[in-house]
Amino acid sequence: MEEVKGYSKEEKEQIKKAYYLAEELHKGTKRKSGEPYIIHPLNVAFTLARLKLDADTISAGLLHDTIEDTSMTKERLKEEFNEDVALLVDGVSKMKEVDFSCKQEQNWANLRKLMQCMAIDVRTIIIKLADRLHNMRTLEFMSKEKQIENAEETMEVFVSIANYLGMNHIQVELRDLAFMYLQPDSYKRAKEERDRITEESKSCLDEMSIIIADKLKKQGINSQVEQRIKSIYGISTYIEQNENLAKMNDLLALKIVVDNKADCYSSLGIIHQEFKPIQGKIKDYIGAPKTNLYQSLHTTVYGLDGRHIQAQIRTPEMHKIAANGLAAYQELYGQYANYLMQEELEKRMPFYSYLIEANESIRSNQDFFAFLKTELFTTHIHTIYDKTGEVIELPIGSSPIDFAYILDGQLGNDNINNLTGAIVNGENVSLSYMLQNQDQVQVVADRNFIGPQRDFLDLAKTNYAKRKIKESRTQQN
Numbered sequence: 001m002e003e004v005k006g007y008s009k010e011e012k013e014q015i016k017k018a019y020y021l022a023e024e025l026h027k028g029t030k031r032k033s034g035e036p037y038i039i040h041p042l043n044v045a046f047t048l049a050r051l052k053l054d055a056d057t058i059s060a061g062l063l064h065d066t067i068e069d070t071s072m073t074k075e076r077l078k079e080e081f082n083e084d085v086a087l088l089v090d091g092v093s094k095m096k097e098v099d100f101s102c103k104q105e106q107n108w109a110n111l112r113k114l115m116q117c118m119a120i121d122v123r124t125i126i127i128k129l130a131d132r133l134h135n136m137r138t139l140e141f142m143s144k145e146k147q148i149e150n151a152e153e154t155m156e157v158f159v160s161i162a163n164y165l166g167m168n169h170i171q172v173e174l175r176d177l178a179f180m181y182l183q184p185d186s187y188k189r190a191k192e193e194r195d196r197i198t199e200e201s202k203s204c205l206d207e208m209s210i211i212i213a214d215k216l217k218k219q220g221i222n223s224q225v226e227q228r229i230k231s232i233y234g235i236s237t238y239i240e241q242n243e244n245l246a247k248m249n250d251l252l253a254l255k256i257v258v259d260n261k262a263d264c265y266s267s268l269g270i271i272h273q274e275f276k277p278i279q280g281k282i283k284d285y286i287g288a289p290k291t292n293l294y295q296s297l298h299t300t301v302y303g304l305d306g307r308h309i310q311a312q313i314r315t316p317e318m319h320k321i322a323a324n325g326l327a328a329y330q331e332l333y334g335q336y337a338n339y340l341m342q343e344e345l346e347k348r349m350p351f352y353s354y355l356i357e358a359n360e361s362i363r364s365n366q367d368f369f370a371f372l373k374t375e376l377f378t379t380h381i382h383t384i385y386d387k388t389g390e391v392i393e394l395p396i397g398s399s400p401i402d403f404a405y406i407l408d409g410q411l412g413n414d415n416i417n418n419l420t421g422a423i424v425n426g427e428n429v430s431l432s433y434m435l436q437n438q439d440q441v442q443v444v445a446d447r448n449f450i451g452p453q454r455d456f457l458d459l460a461k462t463n464y465a466k467r468k469i470k471e472s473r474t475q476q477n
Ligand code: MN
Pocket: 040, 064, 065, 131
């Protein structure tokens, strides 16, 4: 009740009712840690309440294991609460009733069901992330085998989902936890390194925070400055490939929150007058947001005692979205949030359309999982821009053909069959060109030119493009 004290009377009543019901249903059951089972759904609800999600989501968080583990049914949840709570709990529940030939097949099927639920209501996946977070926080009580299994699944699937939805805080914690179980030695080394840096850089960050807030104030700009040090996983990934951690651009960062967009741009100039910028490190994610809705201005400067310090400049709204992504919508947009969340997912998040398309066209659960792993949930993704500067994300190794098929809507299917090449960063390239990160791409089609379509299949990297090419062939034949 402390966590939801700002909620309305009716909302609090509903949450209370959900709690007592869940407590009653799970009575007598214990977790592996020896605690009463209710501790788990309660912690899931805490995470959801801290995200300021609505009462239905928090209630569903409290009840999320009741269909799977107790006598509760979807129908009864609908009677006791409402349709949303019933649908959310049902979506989060696993498919116990289906008899699968093997455990692996069941995992694939569960995951697929979860992805399908996201299409109906993205809150399902947010509850699932909160569920996974508490399970990862308490993974020490599980068997060694279970620890590895859960950590792997977390790393392969849930970290990526959190990233796609812009839920940075949950992503970072899940990734560090999974990393700790998967590579304990590397984890330990990076953690020690991080602790050392935290200690060593404290006075520098404190002092710079004050200087920046002060300079901004003198120019009439209100600001809040927060400090952040790169995650353990982030540090480990960097030291594996580079010797000198001091050269890392975003090891140390200051998040500078100012009142509005205009202040963001002014602040960038004011900061550069005080601290010399490192050339080529300015990024404008306000003008060109990331596909997970992230917005900020980035610059890396030479800070006090020569440390590289990244400044992330943003408005309060951007700050909330930077932390919690789509899950921040409830707090930001209130009663319209559910509608807006679903709309953003469909219109602005490209991973979602790949997902929907794959769900419709891939039959086997194993192939579907393979698609998630190699194309959607891979860390090897390039950011590509189209001619208007819109962002497209493609797996490393993609060609202009993959790009063209993803942009299908704009180009029209006819033209894809007449592709002759592409213009990348102003230069003509062939269709076998391998796209590089940050490339700006425009495909070239010629109506008089029919194919070398036979090559298209070999030149395409993504299953998405390959499927589309095969489809258009069958239509032609
Ligand atoms: Mn659970």
